[in-house]
Amino acid sequence: xxxRTGLPVVGMVGAGQLARMTHQAAVALGxxxxxxxxxxxxxxxxxxxxxxxxxxxxxxxxxxxxxxxDALTFDHEHVPNAHIAALEADGVTVHPGAAALVFAQxxxxxxxxxxxxxVPCPRWAPIESRADLEGxxxxxxxxxxxxxxRGGYDGKGVWVVSSLAxxxxxxxxxxxxxxxxxxxxxxxxxxxxxxxxxxxxxVWPVVETVQRDGIxxxxxxxxxxxxxxxxxxxxxxxxxxxQELGVTGVLAVELFQTADGLIVNELAMRPHNSAHWTxxxxxxxxxxxxxxxVLDYPLGATDQVAPVVVMANLxxxxxxxxxxxxxxxxxxxxxxxxxxxxxxxxxxxxxGRKVGHVTALGRDLETxxxxxxxxxxxxxxxDMGLGDASATAARHG
Amino acid sequence: xxxRTGLPVVGMVGAGQLARMTHQAAVALGxxxxxxxxxxxxxxxxxxxxxxxxxxxxxxxxxxxxxxxDALTFDHEHVPNAHIAALEADGVTVHPGAAALVFAQxxxxxxxxxxxxxVPCPRWAPIESRADLEGxxxxxxxxxxxxxxRGGYDGKGVWVVSSLAxxxxxxxxxxxxxxxxxxxxxxxxxxxxxxxxxxxxxVWPVVETVQRDGIxxxxxxxxxxxxxxxxxxxxxxxxxxxQELGVTGVLAVELFQTADGLIVNELAMRPHNSAHWTxxxxxxxxxxxxxxxVLDYPLGATDQVAPVVVMANLxxxxxxxxxxxxxxxxxxxxxxxxxxxxxxxxxxxxxGRKVGHVTALGRDLETxxxxxxxxxxxxxxxDMGLGDASATAARHG
Numbered sequence: 054x055x056x057r058t059g060l061p062v063v064g065m066v067g068a069g070q071l072a073r074m075t076h077q078a079a080v081a082l083g084x085x086x087x088x089x090x091x092x093x094x095x096x097x098x099x100x101x102x103x104x105x106x107x108x109x110x111x112x113x114x115x116x117x118x119x120x121x122x123d124a125l126t127f128d129h130e131h132v133p134n135a136h137i138a139a140l141e142a143d144g145v146t147v148h149p150g151a152a153a154l155v156f157a158q159x160x161x162x163x164x165x166x167x168x169x170x171x172v173p174c175p176r177w178a179p180i181e182s183r184a185d186l187e188g189x190x191x192x193x194x195x196x197x198x199x200x201x202x203r204g205g206y207d208g209k210g211v212w213v214v215s216s217l218a219x220x221x222x223x224x225x226x227x228x229x230x231x232x233x234x235x236x237x238x239x240x241x242x243x244x245x246x247x248x249x250x251x252x253x254x255x256v257w258p259v260v261e262t263v264q265r266d267g268i269x270x271x272x273x274x275x276x277x278x279x280x281x282x283x284x285x286x287x288x289x290x291x292x293x294x295x296q297e298l299g300v301t302g303v304l305a306v307e308l309f310q311t312a313d314g315l316i317v318n319e320l321a322m323r324p325h326n327s328a329h330w331t332x333x334x335x336x337x338x339x340x341x342x343x344x345x346x347v348l349d350y351p352l353g354a355t356d357q358v359a360p361v362v363v364m365a366n367l368x369x370x371x372x373x374x375x376x377x378x379x380x381x382x383x384x385x386x387x388x389x390x391x392x393x394x395x396x397x398x399x400x401x402x403x404x405g406r407k408v409g410h411v412t413a414l415g416r417d418l419e420t421x422x423x424x425x426x427x428x429x430x431x432x433x434x435x436d437m438g439l440g441d442a443s444a445t446a447a448r449h450g
Numbered sequence: 451x452x453x454r455t456g457l458p459v460v461g462m463v464g465a466g467q468l469a470r471m472t473h474q475a476a477v478a479l480g481x482x483x484x485x486x487x488x489x490x491x492x493x494x495x496x497x498x499x500x501x502x503x504x505x506x507x508x509x510x511x512x513x514x515x516x517x518x519x520d521a522l523t524f525d526h527e528h529v530p531n532a533h534i535a536a537l538e539a540d541g542v543t544v545h546p547g548a549a550a551l552v553f554a555q556x557x558x559x560x561x562x563x564x565x566x567x568x569v570p571c572p573r574w575a576p577i578e579s580r581a582d583l584e585g586x587x588x589x590x591x592x593x594x595x596x597x598x599x600r601g602g603y604d605g606k607g608v609w610v611v612s613s614l615a616x617x618x619x620x621x622x623x624x625x626x627x628x629x630x631x632x633x634x635x636x637x638x639x640x641x642x643x644x645x646x647x648x649x650x651x652x653v654w655p656v657v658e659t660v661q662r663d664g665i666x667x668x669x670x671x672x673x674x675x676x677x678x679x680x681x682x683x684x685x686x687x688x689x690x691x692x693q694e695l696g697v698t699g700v701l702a703v704e705l706f707q708t709a710d711g712l713i714v715n716e717l718a719m720r721p722h723n724s725a726h727w728t729x730x731x732x733x734x735x736x737x738x739x740x741x742x743x744v745l746d747y748p749l750g751a752t753d754q755v756a757p758v759v760v761m762a763n764l765x766x767x768x769x770x771x772x773x774x775x776x777x778x779x780x781x782x783x784x785x786x787x788x789x790x791x792x793x794x795x796x797x798x799x800x801x802g803r804k805v806g807h808v809t810a811l812g813r814d815l816e817t818x819x820x821x822x823x824x825x826x827x828x829x830x831x832x833d834m835g836l837g838d839a840s841a842t843a844a845r846h847g
Contacts, residue, residue, distance in 0.1 A: 057491055058796050059773025060780070076497075077474045082780070083794025083806070085497045094454055100473075100482045102497050333733075336789055336811070351785040358755050358811070376456025383457070383479070388748035392733055397480025399455050409480070414733070414755070 054123060060084050061348050064118055065097075066109050067128025070398035070407070071324045071340075072097035074332065075128075078340035088128075089118045096399040097128070112136045119145045124347045126302055127323050130158050131204065148250065148301035148347035149322045156298050157322040161202045161231050170297055172290065173316045175309075180230040186220055193234045202229040211267055236316060242276050242308040243327035244291035247342040247352055250301050255342065255352040256288045257335055262307070262327050268405070271426070274330045274362040277418055287315055294320070303328070303343045326366065326407075331355075333394050333412050334362030359414035361421045365429035367409035369402040374435070382432050393428040402433075451520060457481050458745050461515055462494075463506050464525025467795035467804070468721045468737075469494035471729065472525075475737035485525075486515045493796040494525070509533045516542045521744045523699055524720050527555050528601065545647065545698035545744035546719045553695050554719040558599045558628050567694055569687065570713045572706075577627040583617060590631045599626040608664055633713060639673050639705040640724035641688035644739040644749055647698050652739065652749040653685045654732055659704070659724050665802070668823065671727045671759040674815055684712055691717070700725070700740045723763065723804075728752075730791050730809050731759030756811035758818045762826035764806035766799040771832070779829050790825040799830075 055062050060083040065072045068090035076086040076097055090098035090106050098104045107114035109132050119125050119140055125147045137151035149157075156163045164177045178189045180199070190197050199220060201210035210228075213235060214220040223230065241264060246256045261276035262269050276284070291306040294317075298304075305325030307318040328339035337345075337353030345352050374382065379402070386395065390413075397409040411432070413425040430436065452459050457480040462469045465487035473483040473494055487495035487503050495501045504511035506529050516522050516537055522544045534548035546554075553560045561574045575586045577596070587594055596617060598607035607625075610632060611617040620627065638661055643653045658673035659666050673681070688703040691714075695701075702722030704715040725736035734742075734750030742749050771779065776799070783792065787810075794806040808829070810822040827833065 054773065054777070055496075056773055057496070057798075058794070059771075059776045060794065060796075061777060073477060077477050080470060080474050080497045081791070081793045083776075083792075083796055085796075098499075099452075099454070100477045100499050102495075102499055102501070104499070336730075336791070345784065350781055351788060353784065354789040356789070374456075376451065376453055379456045379480075380451070380458060384747055387742065387750065391748060392751040392753070394478070394733070395480075396478045397455070397457065399457075399480055399482075401454075 055085070058083055061123035062087055062103075062121060063344055063347060064089065064122035064125045065128050066115065066118070066125065066132055067091075068095035068097035068101070068104070069128050070096050070400075070409075072128040073100055073398060074329075074338075074396070075324060075340045075343060076101045078338055078344055081341070082344060084344070087118070087122060089114070099399045110136075112139055115140060116143065116145075119143075122146075124148055126343070126347045127154075129323070130154065130321070134158055150299065150301065153299045153301065154322055157320050159202055160200055160319075161229075163320055164231060164233075166298065167294070167317055170294070172294060173314065175236050175316055175318075176234040178232050180224075180232050183217065183224060186224070186232055187217060189232045190217075196235050198233045198235050199223050200231050200233065202231055209267075236309050236311060238309040238311050240276075240310050241318070242279070242287060242310050242315070243272070243325070244287040244306045244308060245303065245325060245328040245331075245339060246288070246291045246295050246306070247303045247339070247346045248292075248295040248300050249346045249352060250349045252296070253352050254292045254295060255337075255355050256292055257328060257331060257339070257355045258357050259284045259287045260327055260330070266405075268366070268368065268407075269326050270366050270368065271422070272327050272330050272364040273418070273422065274334055274357060274364075283310070283315065290315065290317070302346045303339050326410075329396070329410050330362045330364040330412055332396070333414060334358060334364075360416050361418050362412065362414050363418075363422045363425040364410055364412045365425040366407055367397070367411065367429055367432055369404050369406040369408050370433040370435075371404050373402045373404075375400075375402045375408075378435075379432075382435060386428055386432050389431070390424055390428040393424055395428075395432070452482070455480055458520035459484055459500075459518060460741055460744060461486065461519035461522045462525050463512065463515070463522065463529055464488075465492035465494035465498070465501070466525050467493050467797075467806075469525040470497055470795060471726075471735075471793070472721060472737045472740060473498045475735055475741055479738070479741060481741070484515070484519060486511070496796045507533075509536055512537060513540065516540075519543075521545055523740070523744045524551075526720070527551065527718070531555055547696065547698065550696045550698065551719055554717050556599055557597055557716075558626075560717055561628060561630075563695065564691070564714055567691075569691065570711065572633050572713055572715075573631040575629050577621075577629050580614065580621060583621070583629055584614060586629050587614075593632050595630045595632050596620050597628050597630065599628055606664075633706050633708060635706040635708050637673075637707050638715070639676070639684060639707050639712070640669070640722070641684040641703045641705060642700065642722060642725040642728075642736060643685070643688045643692050643703070644700045644736070644743045645689075645692040645697050646743045646749060647746045649693070650749050651689045651692060652734075652752050653689055654725060654728060654736070654752045655754050656681045656684045657724055657727070663802075665763070665765065665804075666723050667763050667765065668819070669724055669727050669761040670815070670819065671731055671754060671761075680707070680712065687712065687714070699743045700736050723807075726793070726807050727759045727761040727809055729793070730811060731755060731761075757813050758815050759809065759811050760815075760819045760822040761807055761809045762822040763804055764794070764808065764826055764829055766801050766803040766805050767830040767832075768801050770799045770801075772797075772799045772805075775832075776829075779832060783825055783829050786828065787821055787825040790821055792825075792829070 258275040263271040655672040660668035
């Protein structure tokens with residue numbers, strides 16, 4: 054508790070954009086988020102008051118950081134699970150706890166547990182040897198998807214391979230792997246929920262997540278033309294997973310919609326890109342909800358405040374316009390799209406890097422989507438083109 | 451400019467709740483608000499990264515604070531006008547500038563200027579002597595309203611007096627005063643606008659501000675049952691005042707609605723309590739808009755996102771529950787009103803002090819207003835009573 058305000062102190066390990074946006078939500082609740090940053094230049098470290106620079110891989114640093122925190126939570130999944138368990142053994146309140154978080158840290162653990170629960174997953178297997186992979190491919194055929202069991206994100210740590218030869222370099226790297234069937238999908242959805250230690254659950258409308266090269270580029274809320282039955286199924290599934298796995302805080306369930314129904318792709322136990330639209334688009338943002346959940350406050354209403362909300366990620370273009378060019382682009386963006394909301398994360402614009410997002414609200418999907426897309430394209434490329442890779446290359450000579 | 455991000459640095463003199471909420475808006479724009487705080491415990495100083503503790507009455511402190519700021523702006527009107535003029539002479543970009551801000555700092559200057567512009571004001575006069583007051587009252591009769599020309603806020607510095615005898619203590623205090631007729635009003639309204647140095651103006655829907663003991667307790671957006679003609683008149687008036695006075699940033703025009711039309715009550719040239727509802731209730735909050743204006747960015751769309759938005763101030767109850775009791779109240783408030791948004795300013799709860807606000811959105815005025823009111827009452831008094839002074843006194847023995 055902060056003795057000046059009487060309000061709790063949440064410590065977030067990691068100081069990227071998720072911590073940055075969580076701090077914004079904390080301020081409204083009378084709080085000030087404490088962040089454990091890798092560097093004083095991290096996105097959240099630039100804007101939070103209570104910044105500790107330290108190493109999330111060091112139990113000593115984590116222990117020092119936790120002193121005075123009412124609850125500890127995470128901006129990413131990379132804190133060693135054993136350290137989290139050790140903090141809990143010390144008596145630190147950690148949400149999500151080690152026992153839950155392992156299912157977001159290790160894909161083999163996740164698949165094993167979800168399979169036990171009867172949750173629909175792709176056919177999968179752990180890979181210990183070449184023989185394991187050959188055996189898996191013999192049953193379902195090539196191509197298959199290899200995934201690093203730990204540490205992957207945004208398409209990193211995922212390889213679609215069409216033969217054993219293609220798989221060789223990945224196998225040879227020594228990374229612990231799982232293999233999954235390559236699912237034929239209609240589209241990707243996400244069901245985002247929050248669960249408190251008390252056991253209360255809250256769920257946002259199911260969204261469509263549009264991916265390019267394994268990275269989410271756009272989120273449409275609600276998922277267009279999704280039938281009620283499937284939407285409710287997705288929400289019920291996400292709430293059930295949160296409960297069965299003992300998740301506390303926000304849980305994002307990434308789903309494949311297929312001709313045969315829903316399949317769980319990935320889990321994330323923290324605020325997630327698929328719910329950034331909730332900042333303007335829902336009565337309670339995922340960042341506020343995450344804080345409420347980890348503090349065991351009652352959860353907030355999740356009503357969507359406009360019929361259509363579209364979020365477009367800002368992915369760094371081929372040239373880095375920061376620092377000198379971005380302010381001018383912001384000027385023009387504001388002039389052209391006065392209704393579009395900009396979120397910049399305080400990062401350098403490296404190619405493909407998530408450096409911010411924009412959100413548009415309205416009634417007509419096509420209009421709202423176009424405005425979000427064009428504003429995002431303009432901020433990243435300085436024009437309103439379609440921004441596909443070839444056009445971009447051509448434009449930049 | 452922040453060399454790491456390529457984005458501008460705004461410095462705000464004062465670190466109260468307005469700076470606190472402006473920092474939240476700055477974060478989305480990739481910025482980090484620099485605040486000049488009286489004390490390290492000020493509301494904004496608890497949450498901002500870039501905090502300077504200093505004296506806003508010291509030109510030396512102001513000059514040091516301004517170094518590296520792309521624009522300087524204000525959380526309050528108390529910075530000596532001559533200091534602001536000196537900063538401008540130094541080449542510092544200040545919004546609003548000294549020439550405009552004087553009309554929010556000095557009520558005699560404001561009334562003189564607005565009268566020249568033909569803007570409807572109460573009948574008024576500067577008071578140099580008892581004879582001035584007697585002469586004024588002879589023309590219009592008692593009671594009259596005495597106002598401190600400088601430094602008043604939230605009902606402080608305003609005295610309704612029914613005779614020369616009643617006015618004596620105020621006159622004797624030596625405070626520079628103006629006198630105004632006591633206007634018979636239907637209700638109070640506010641027309642909030644923003645204006646950029648380029649000259650762009652933007653206006654929010656006109657709101658009703660409900661006052662008790664001279665303090666705003668509730669804001670209803672839009673003002674219920676306000677006819678379109680009067681609403682447009684109020685908006686046009688506020689935009690005209692902003693332009694004529696050269697205001698840059700947010701301008702709040704407090705209005706009396708009377709049987710004979712609109713009359714200007716007060717001006718504020720900063721984010722204002724009457725527009726706190728815009729955080730959730732408008733596409734662009736007044737805090738983001740103020741930043742856009744002082745940086746000469748194009749202004750944001752001001753559409754209201756729900757048919758009815760009600761803001762209720764949190765005014766400290768007769769006992770201070772901070773620090774030990776407020777967290778429990780927040781728990782219960784969240785449980786009972788999951789749709790109501792809480793904003794706490796990080797202050798001690800002194801009786802009558804503005805320590806936060808709540809906002810509710812919806813379709814039905816009566817429902818939305820009741821929910822906001824009850825949530826505010828609960829947070830301040832620990833129950834859902836009507837909270838009028840006598841009931842409160844009875845409840846607290």
